[in-house]
Amino acid sequence: MQLLAGYSRGQMKIQEMAFVLVAFIVFFALVLLFYVAFRGSTLKQEAKELEESKAMELVQKLSSSPELNYAGCSKCLDFDKALVLKNEASYRNFWQIDYLRIERVYPFGNAAECTTANYPNCNSITIKSSGKDFGIPSWAFVALCRQEFIEGGYTKCELGRIYASGKAIA
Amino acid sequence: MRIRQNLRFRKSNSLRKKGQEEIVGFVAVVVLVVVILLIVLAIVIRRQANEPLRDSREVSEFLDASFKYTSKCEKYSQFAYAELGELLELCLNSQKCLDGSNPCDIAEESLEKMIEASWPIGEDRPIKGYVLNATYVKEGSKELQEVLFFEKGSCSNVYRGAEQYLSEDNGKIYASLKLCS
Numbered sequence: 001m002q003l004l005a006g007y008s009r010g011q012m013k014i015q016e017m018a019f020v021l022v023a024f025i026v027f028f029a030l031v032l033l034f035y036v037a038f039r040g041s042t043l044k045q046e047a048k049e050l051e052e053s054k055a056m057e058l059v060q061k062l063s064s065s066p067e068l069n070y071a072g073c074s075k076c077l078d079f080d081k082a083l084v085l086k087n088e089a090s091y092r093n094f095w096q097i098d099y100l101r102i103e104r105v106y107p108f109g110n111a112a113e114c115t116t117a118n119y120p121n122c123n124s125i126t127i128k129s130s131g132k133d134f135g136i137p138s139w140a141f142v143a144l145c146r147q148e149f150i151e152g153g154y155t156k157c158e159l160g161r162i163y164a165s166g167k168a169i170a
Numbered sequence: 171m172r173i174r175q176n177l178r179f180r181k182s183n184s185l186r187k188k189g190q191e192e193i194v195g196f197v198a199v200v201v202l203v204v205v206i207l208l209i210v211l212a213i214v215i216r217r218q219a220n221e222p223l224r225d226s227r228e229v230s231e232f233l234d235a236s237f238k239y240t241s242k243c244e245k246y247s248q249f250a251y252a253e254l255g256e257l258l259e260l261c262l263n264s265q266k267c268l269d270g271s272n273p274c275d276i277a278e279e280s281l282e283k284m285i286e287a288s289w290p291i292g293e294d295r296p297i298k299g300y301v302l303n304a305t306y307v308k309e310g311s312k313e314l315q316e317v318l319f320f321e322k323g324s325c326s327n328v329y330r331g332a333e334q335y336l337s338e339d340n341g342k343i344y345a346s347l348k349l350c351s
Contacts, residue, residue, distance in 0.1 A: 012189070016192065019196075020196070023196070023200065027200075027203060030207070031207075034207070034211075038214065053227075056227055056231075073238065075234060075235070076238060105284070105287050105288055106239075106283055106284045106287040106288070107283075107287075108287055140227075140228075140231050141228070141231040141232045141234070141235040141236075141288070142231075142235050143234075143235040143236075143238035143239070145238070152248070152249040153249075154240075154249050154250070154251060155240070156240045156251075157238045157239055157240045157253065158239060158240070159232075159235055159236055159239055159284050159287070159288070160235070
């Protein structure tokens with residue numbers, strides 16, 4: 001009888017310990033889940049911020065380079081220069097990037113790639129596009145400026161986007 | 171015999187009581203931990219909800235680039251077209267374009283078209299609407315003067331936005347764009 005009582009007390013203790021262990025595991029699993037979810041959201045935010053700063057650096061770098069900058073205007077791209085650069089083979093590897101494209105957002109005109117034949121009635125200039133996979137390009141809004149020769153000649157700026165991708169940016 | 175039975179009963183009773191106390195203690199600890207977790211969760215969620223509008227790089231660049239857009243409004247002479255930023259200044263000073271058109275209307279129309287060309291906006295899109303607000307603040311004064319205000323679509327929740335300013339005589343024009351989801 002005493003032996004049986006001893007057994008059941010021992011079983012009770014083992015059961016209690018098992019319950020506590022299970023509770024601990026559940027508790028730590030919850031804490032871990034909470035931490036992973038929280039860390040995941042901050043990581044996403046950090047990745048987005050990093051991407052944004054990369055794009056910002058890229059635009060500042062490209063738009064301030066004399067090869068693309070419109071004289072007398074910071075953060076303005078010269079659409080005329082971009083067309084010249086597109087046709088200049090010696091500039092293909094100048095920025096060491098895989099992809100560089102400038103696109104007009106507004107006013108959206110003829111949705112065609114610019115050539116010397118259709119310029120400025122076109123919408124985009126792809127300065128460089130290497131055949132290899134360059135991933136999703138970083139982009140930024142820019143002012144696209146060019147010299148308009150009609151109506152006495154004046155500087156015309158429009159809204160555009162610049163897209164770039166490559167090791168130099170990644 | 172009776173004494174022995176009584177002793178055994180007391181012993182089992184005290185064991186049961188001890189077990190109950192342990193269970194109560196365990197439940198109390200679990201409840202305490204859950205309450206602490208809930209409080210932490212509520213604080214985190216509230217902090218995220220109350221977070222001030224994060225300055226969106228995209229919107230900020232958009233405003234910056236759009237201020238340089240060459241409009242169809244001639245300022246003082248033929249072919250001297252005003253940039254969008256200058257249109258806001260003309261609008262603030264209640265001036266007219268050379269052909270008599272209202273710079274405020276041209277600015278509003280241009281900005282509206284630029285926003286809609288940049289982000290697809292609609293009920294079935296991630297961006298349901300937007301609010302553009304341009305206000306003039308005189309230097310040394312806290313008084314705000316509305317230059318331009320327009321909105322489109324529903325704007326219950328601000329998705330992203332930014333503010334840019336233009337230096338004007340004796341003050342600044344602050345233009346903010348909020349995209350809503």
